[in-house]
Every structure is written in C-alpha cells, then in structure tokens.
Amino acid sequence: MPVLLFTGPCGVGKTTVALEADRLLEEAGVPHAMVDLAVIGACSPRPADDRWNERLVHANLACMWENFRRAGAERLVLSRTLEHRSLLGSIAEAVPGAEITVIRLTADLGEVQSRIRSRESGRDPRWYLNMAEYLVDKLATAAVEDHVVSNQNRSAADTAREAMRLAGWLDIER
Secondary structure (H helix, E strand, C coil): CEEEEEECCCCCCHHHHHHHHHHHHHHCCCCCEEEECCHHHCCCCCCCCCCCCHHHHHHHHHHHHHHHHHCCCCCEEEECCCCCHHHHHHHHHHCCCCEEEEEEEECCHHHHHHHHHHHCCCCCCHHHHHHHHHHHHHHHHHCCCCEEEECCCCCHHHHHHHHHHHHCCCCCCC
16 A cells, blocks of 8 residues: 655644645545644643654554445545654554655745744744754654655655656656
8 A cells, every 4th residue: 555654844834835745636536635743633631641642643543444445545645743753653553555655845944944834823833943944854854754745945846756656656746
C-alpha cells in the first residue's frame, strides 16, 4: 500500500502540499485518501506519557484507513511532523502493507516564520515560532526523509507534483 508522508517544521506547508497532492490525485482518477495526523490527534486531556497523543493518532488512523480501504482508496497521503523514523512503525501498524515514502519539505526559517505569523493571526504564535526554529535545525540533520523538496517561492501544486514524481506515484508532468 503506497503511503506518501509530508513532513517538516511548523509552517513549512505540510498540510497545504498534502491537500494539493490530494487534488492532483483526484484529478488523475487515482483512488486515495488524505489525512493530517495532527488533526486526528486533537483531543484533551493528553496522557502524561503521550504528550503528542501518538497512540490516539494511530488508533484513529487504523480505523480511518480501514474505512478508506473499503471505500476504494489504494494510496494514502499523510502530513505530520516526523522527528524520528521509528515513528513510521506505528503508521505501518495502522496501515497494513504500508510502503511509506517520506518527503521532507523545506523553506527558509524567515519564510516559515512569516507563514506562521500569517496563519496564527489573532492568536499567540510564539509556541509555533519557537517550535519551527527548533525543527528547522533538528530535521536538517535527523535523516527522517527519503527525499527533500523545497516549498520556498513556489506553488503548493508544484511542490506536490515534484514530491509525487520523486515517490514514483504519478507521471504528472504538465
């Protein structure tokens, strides 16, 4: 089961690019599903021993994947911040037969911070800004990805096309 996972720091455009991949796959008639893993773990209170609700995320993904599969999905697009490749094991358990390709999206820290300030308008962006600064450096050396794709000064659709080309998913040259 082909799985394409977009990762990167807060504000790099993981969800936006995943949604573009979703749109491109739909236009191409490819049966698939798309899930933002951060969204399906949004539940409070969080267990003291599971700060990011990983167990809930992967339990929800397993249920969702079963439903998506029954509905005809043959591929899965995911977005999440992935700091360690070991976390892919939980995805593989939730999606039997998963063949996961990880795409790390990049953009300059200034661009990422600008996106965060724009998207968090009306809310305090400090946590996201601090986390983005940490993750830009951390992910540059963490080697969690199979491929690196820049999401700087280009459309999300172009970024998604390049990612899917690198993953061998589609011939979507236009």
